[in-house]
Structure formats: C-alpha cells, structure tokens
Amino acid sequence: MTQDINNLPDETGHFGRFGGNFASETLFHCLEELKTAYKKLKNDAEFQQQFKQDLAEFVGRPSPLYFAERLTEQQQGAKIWLKREDLNHTGAHKINNTVGQILLAKAMGKKRIIAETGAGQHGVATATVAARMGLKCIVYMGSVDIERQAINVFRMKLLGAEVRAVDSGSKTLKDALNEAMRDWVAHVDDTFYIIGTVAGPAPYPEMVRDFNSVIGREVRKQSMEKIGRLPDALVACVGGGSNAMGLFYPFIEDKEVKMFGVEAGGKGLETGQHAASISAGKVGVLHGNRTYVMSDDAGQVTETHSISAGLDYPGVGPEHAYLNDSGRAEYVTVNDDEALAAFHILTKTEGIMPALESAHAIAYGMKLAKFMSADQHIVVNLSGRGDKDVHTVADLEGVSV
Amino acid sequence: MTLLDSTFKQRSGKKALIPFITAGFPHPKMTVSLMHTLVDNGADIIELGMPFSDPMADGPVIQKASEQAIKLGCNLALTLDMVAQFRQDNQHTPVVLMGYLNPVESMGYEDFVKTAAEAGVNGLLLVDSPPEESADLQTQLKQHDMQQIFLVAPTTSDSRKAFICQQAAGFIYYVALKGVTGSADLNPEVVNQEIKDLKRYSDLPIAIGFGVKDAASAVAVAEQADAVVIGSALIQVLSDCTTSEQAQQKAADFMRPIRSALDSL
Numbered sequence: 001m002t003q004d005i006n007n008l009p010d011e012t013g014h015f016g017r018f019g020g021n022f023a024s025e026t027l028f029h030c031l032e033e034l035k036t037a038y039k040k041l042k043n044d045a046e047f048q049q050q051f052k053q054d055l056a057e058f059v060g061r062p063s064p065l066y067f068a069e070r071l072t073e074q075q076q077g078a079k080i081w082l083k084r085e086d087l088n089h090t091g092a093h094k095i096n097n098t099v100g101q102i103l104l105a106k107a108m109g110k111k112r113i114i115a116e117t118g119a120g121q122h123g124v125a126t127a128t129v130a131a132r133m134g135l136k137c138i139v140y141m142g143s144v145d146i147e148r149q150a151i152n153v154f155r156m157k158l159l160g161a162e163v164r165a166v167d168s169g170s171k172t173l174k175d176a177l178n179e180a181m182r183d184w185v186a187h188v189d190d191t192f193y194i195i196g197t198v199a200g201p202a203p204y205p206e207m208v209r210d211f212n213s214v215i216g217r218e219v220r221k222q223s224m225e226k227i228g229r230l231p232d233a234l235v236a237c238v239g240g241g242s243n244a245m246g247l248f249y250p251f252i253e254d255k256e257v258k259m260f261g262v263e264a265g266g267k268g269l270e271t272g273q274h275a276a277s278i279s280a281g282k283v284g285v286l287h288g289n290r291t292y293v294m295s296d297d298a299g300q301v302t303e304t305h306s307i308s309a310g311l312d313y314p315g316v317g318p319e320h321a322y323l324n325d326s327g328r329a330e331y332v333t334v335n336d337d338e339a340l341a342a343f344h345i346l347t348k349t350e351g352i353m354p355a356l357e358s359a360h361a362i363a364y365g366m367k368l369a370k371f372m373s374a375d376q377h378i379v380v381n382l383s384g385r386g387d388k389d390v391h392t393v394a395d396l397e398g399v400s401v
Numbered sequence: 402m403t404l405l406d407s408t409f410k411q412r413s414g415k416k417a418l419i420p421f422i423t424a425g426f427p428h429p430k431m432t433v434s435l436m437h438t439l440v441d442n443g444a445d446i447i448e449l450g451m452p453f454s455d456p457m458a459d460g461p462v463i464q465k466a467s468e469q470a471i472k473l474g475c476n477l478a479l480t481l482d483m484v485a486q487f488r489q490d491n492q493h494t495p496v497v498l499m500g501y502l503n504p505v506e507s508m509g510y511e512d513f514v515k516t517a518a519e520a521g522v523n524g525l526l527l528v529d530s531p532p533e534e535s536a537d538l539q540t541q542l543k544q545h546d547m548q549q550i551f552l553v554a555p556t557t558s559d560s561r562k563a564f565i566c567q568q569a570a571g572f573i574y575y576v577a578l579k580g581v582t583g584s585a586d587l588n589p590e591v592v593n594q595e596i597k598d599l600k601r602y603s604d605l606p607i608a609i610g611f612g613v614k615d616a617a618s619a620v621a622v623a624e625q626a627d628a629v630v631i632g633s634a635l636i637q638v639l640s641d642c643t644t645s646e647q648a649q650q651k652a653a654d655f656m657r658p659i660r661s662a663l664d665s666l
C-alpha cells in the first residue's frame with residue numbers, strides 16, 4: 001500500500017495499516033463531531049491566529065534552539081543542539097497540545113474538560129489551560145502514579161482541577177486512559193476529552209501531532225538561521241510519541257534528515273521490564289487505534305516499566321508505527337541507567353536539568369554524535385525540564401531531600 | 402439459517418433472555434456448569450465475555466470480573482475450550498463471545514475464527530471493532546458461518562444506523578444508555594422509542610443491554626426489543642461465590658424471576 005507520507009492519515013484515520021477508529025459505538029458520534037470541527041478550524045485563519053498568539057504569549061514560544069557546546073566537546077563528534085521545550089510554560093512540550101485542544105473545546109461549546117495523565121505533566125498542562133479558560137477540569141490518574149508524582153497532583157489541585165484516582169488494572173497511565181474514555185462515554189454531550197499524546201482513536205493522533213508540529217517548524221527555521229541548512233539527525237524520546245511526532249513531522253519529506261525515536265528500555269529489553277512498544281511489542285489494538293502494543297501471548301496488555309513515568313505506556317502513536325515500518329524513522333531504546341547518567345551529564349555540563357523522559361533522548365543523542373563527524377548536526381528534543389524528577393532521582397540514589 | 406437466526410425464529414415474538422458472564426469468573430472451573438445452569442433457568446442465548454486487561458467500555462463490576470479471571474489463568478484459548486466443553490452437552494443454545502479486539506488479533510483472525518467455529522461459537526461481539534474496521538475479520542467469519550454482532554448506541558446517527566444495520570448479522574445490540582456496562586438509570590420510554598425507530602433500518606432481532614439489572618427493568622425495556630441482555634447485575638451476584646454449587650444456585654435464583662417476568666409479557 002502506498003500513501004503520501006506527508007499527507008497522513010487518510011480520510012479514515014489510517015496511517016497505512018495503523019491508526020483508525022477502534023472505539024466503542026457510543027463515541028463514534030463525538031469523534032465524528034470532533035473530526036469535523038477540527039477539519040474546519042485547521043484551516044481557519046482566526047483559529048490559527050489565536051493558537052499562534054497563545055503559543056507566543058502564554059507558552060512563551062518560540063523555544064530556543066540551543067547549541068550544547070560543552071556536551072558536544074565531550075562527545076567529540078557531531079554538534080548537538082537542544083530544542084528547549086523545557087522552557088515552555090509548565091515545563092514541557094505537553095502545553096502546545098493542550099493550548100490547541102482547549103481552543104477547539106471552546107469553539108465546540110464544551111463545558112467540561114477531562115484528561116488522563118501518567119507523570120502528571122499532561123494533567124498539569126490541561127489543568128493550566130482549563131483554569132485559564134474557566135472550564136471545569138477532571139484528570140484521571142492511576143493510583144500508582146499519584147503516589148510517585150505527588151507534586152504534580154498538588155499542582156493540578158492548585159489549578160482547580162479534580163484529580164480522580166484510577167484503581168483498575170495496573171493503576172497507571174493506560175488505565176487512566178481507559179477511565180477517561182469511560183467518563184467520556186457517559187458524558188458525551190458536554191465533555192471534551194483532551195488526550196495527551198498522539199494515540200487514541202482518529203482524529204487524535206493527527207490533531208495532537210499538528211498542535212505539536214510547532215516544534216519541528218521552529219527547528220527548521222532555527223536550523224536555517226544557525227546552521228545554514230537542515231540538521232542531519234533528529235532525536236526525541238517516545239512514550240506515546242507526541243514530542244517526537246511534533247519534531248519529526250515537518251521534516252518527513254526531507255529524506256536526508258535522519259529521525260530517531262528513543263523508547264524506554266527500562267531495565268533492558270531482555271528483562272521484559274521496559275516500555276519499548278515498537279522495539280519489542282507486536283501489532284495490536286489499544287485505546288482506539290491499531291499500533292504496536294506490549295502484550296503477552298494471550299493478547300493481554302502487559303505492565304510496563306520505565307524510570308520515567310511519562311514513557312511508561314504500553315502502546316505508541318500509530319504514526320510512529322507507520323514511520324517505523326516504512327523505514328522513514330528508526331526506533332531505538334535507552335535503558336534506565338543510561339537515561340539517569342545522561343540526566344547527570346546534561347545537568348553538570350550544560351546547567352540544564354532534563355526531564356527523565358528527555359534524558360533518554362539526550363543519552364541517545366550523545367551516543368549518536370560519536371558516530372558522526374564534526375561538521376554534522378543533531379537536534380535533540382529536550383521535551384521537558386527535570387524539576388519534577390528531582391525526588392525520583394534522589395530516591396534512586398538513596399538521598400533523602 | 403444459523404443457530405442464532407433459528408433461535409430467534411422459534412421464539413416467534415416471545416422475548417429472548419441473554420445472560421452475560423465473564424469466562425473464568427468467579428473461577429475458570431465454574432464457567433461451563435454455570436452456562437448450563439443459565440440455560441436450565443431460561444437463557445435463550447449465552448454471551449460469554451472474553452476477559453481483557455483493558456476493558457474500556459465496561460463498568461467496575463465487569464472490569465473486576467475480567468481482572469480476576471485473568472489472574473486465575475483464563476485466556477482466549479481457555480475461553481474457546483469452555484465453549485467446546487459446553488457444546489458436548491448442549492447443541493441448541495447459541496453462544497456469542499463478547500470482548501475486545503486485541504486478544505483476537507493476537508491469536509490471529511484465521512486461527513481464532515477456525516478454533517471458535519470448531520468449539521461451537523455462533524456469534525462475536527467486539528466492542529472496539531466497528532464495521533469500518535472489521536472487513537478482514539468478516540471475511541474469516543463468513544467462511545465459518547459465524548456472525549458478527551454490532552452495537553448501536555443512543556448517539557448513533559441515522560446514517561450510521563443504516564450503515565451498521567447493513568453489515569449486521571444475528572441480531573443488533575442496542576446500548577440502552579450513554580455510559581459503560583452496569584450503569585444505572587434507564588429511561589424505558591426513551592429506550593422503547595429508540596428501538597421502535599431502529600426497526601426502520603433492519604429486520605434483524607434487536608437485543609437491549611447495558612443497564613438492565615432485574616425483572617422490572619427487563620420488562621420495562623422489553624416492550625419493543627426482541628431480547629434483553631443482563632450482565633453486570635448477574636456478575637455481581639456471582640462475585641462472592643466460592644463453589645460451583647453456590648454459583649449455580651445464585652445464578653438460578655437470579656434468572657428465574659426475570660424469565661417468568663419476560664414470559665408474562
């Protein structure tokens with residue numbers, strides 16, 4: 001099957017054999033409604049202008065493309081640039097998407113916002129825009145994640161959101177997503193579901209990608225200004241895949257730009273304790289789309305492990321599954337210990353403390369740089385800042401703060 | 402004519418009762434005997450839930466049943482085995498499997514459909530495999546005379562109703578409310594009107610489910626429907642059973658009043 005890679009998904013929400021609309025019947029109507037509304041507003045000058053303005057004035061865009069000089073020197077290879085999504089309001093790329101979706105929710109007249117969250121970054125980003133718009137906000141979060149991300153839970157509450165603990169299944173992100181879907185089914189009339197990554201049924205993968213594509217568009221422009229050409233390689237961590245898709249998408253037709261998605265290798269692929277859906281999962285259906293899913297022989301979705309809660313997801317956005325199969329992007333893994341090491345290295349050599357999610361991308365970027373020459377350029381997406389992870393790092397290293 | 406088709410035909414206007422139980426709940430050893438008990442106490446068709454780790458469309462009762470069944474080692478292969486065992490003593494009651502796509506996809510459509518057909522499965526209802534995404538599966542199902550049951554919801558648009566009804570076989574499952582399985586508060590008047598309306602699109606029997614919990618609510622929504630599905634309330638009754646005898650007793654006590662209430666219509 002050949003499809004124009006830059007023009008995906010097709011009308012039915014498919015990226016090749018991936019994606020689609022594997023949702024329960026009750027949701028079809030609102031997915032259709034959402035699709036129609038988004039299609040209209042995607043090309044609406046006023047909507048796009050408002051989105052642009054919010055990104056500039058509320059989020060603080062454009063985020064810099066920063067040359068990591070000392071990190072580059074250390075690796076003795078290609079030049080490493082960091083796309084500073086950590087400098088966004090609320091500290092990660094997640095806000096790009098929520099700013100877009102809340103405008104859509106407003107335009108559709110929805111009064112009630114729901115979201116799922118794992119690490120709490122998307123929950124905070126959603127609670128933030130809901131507060132700004134004066135909309136009621138409910139965030140579903142696995143009870144295990146609530147334990148390990150206490151600060152973000154409190155941030156959401158300060159922002160006026162209600163955080164609902166999810167006690168089913170593995171009590172983590174995937175279960176929070178299930179619960180948000182259940183809420184949506186029961187409140188279809190007045191509720192807008194802001195999904196936090198490029199997963200879910202159509203049109204979410206496309207929509208979340210589009211709202212995050214501002215990352216890649218800026219990088220294109222900034223590379224031309226600073227390097228005089230496009231970079232040779234892009235590197236981003238992949239949980240569901242929204243920061244990676246946002247960086248990759250505007251470069252898809254530039255075949256000379258290599259793209260690397262970094263999945264969470266956890267304790268090592270061979271241990272089974274990881275969250276590397278593309279590298280070690282199989283094709284299946286989860287949360288409304290066909291993609292790579294981590295599941296056992298009987299097709300039960302397995303629990304994942306990663307040092308970073310934001311990568312702890314057993315599926316992956318369908319467009320990544322497609323980019324993998326078509327060979328346009330390459331998917332690799334970085335283990336917990338390598339990510340933790342990269343967290344320290346970046347903090348000490350550049351004075352930038354990355355989120356543990358982003359530290360996976362940093363780790364791979366450093367490795368990659370060594371195999372490339374000094375006149376080549378790598379852009380690593382620094383998807384978020386590490387403040388939220390200070391406690392995790394302290395715990396891991398036996399330090400009490 | 403399939404077993405589902407003839408079952409509805411033979412009932413000639415009387416309301417069919419379709420209990421739902423999760424395979425492997427409360428214990429895998431109890432499922433087959435429970436299925437027989439359900440038939441002995443008025444089940445016309447059995448819906449057997451295939452346990453799944455992420456039951457997105459189910460309420461807490463069926464979620465828990467699913468979780469427990471998986472913990473006790475129940476999987477899709479075992480579920481199919483249970484149907485085969487049931488078929489040794491019962492060839493006349495249709496069995497419809499209900500669940501989610503991933504375990505089926507993981508087994509492979511061809512393998513799954515072949516094994517299910519051999520086991521004696523008659524219908525398949527996958528909550529997350531709408532007609533648009535089911536073409537490959539349908540090809541396999543048709544080769545083995547298995548019918549895919551589709552859902553229609555209160556939110557389904559008229560044009561979509563027509564589309565679904567074109568693809569549907571066996572019966573149409575009308576979701577009585579906006580919500581997950583086991584939610585409360587059905588409005589019978591609205592439901593009956595909706596079903597009356599749905600009949601314009603199809604001659605297939607219509608079953609109603611999600612939110613029916615006892616004889617009274619079954620009777621209330623059965624005015625226009627051809628069949629009533631009861632799931633969460635039955636599972637709830639079974640949840641603290643520790644022996645097969647106990648489970649069978651509870652299931653029988655649960656079924657009988659509903660059966661006689663429907664028969665008095």
Ligand SMILES: Cc1ncc(COP(=O)(O)O)c(C=O)c1O
Pocket residue numbers: 092093094118119120121122196197198237238239240241242243244309310311355357358383384385
């Ligand atoms: C900083 C950061 N990076 C990456 C991710 C992973 O999400 P995605 O793969 O959608 O970018 C998260 C999720 O919480 C995050 O907080």
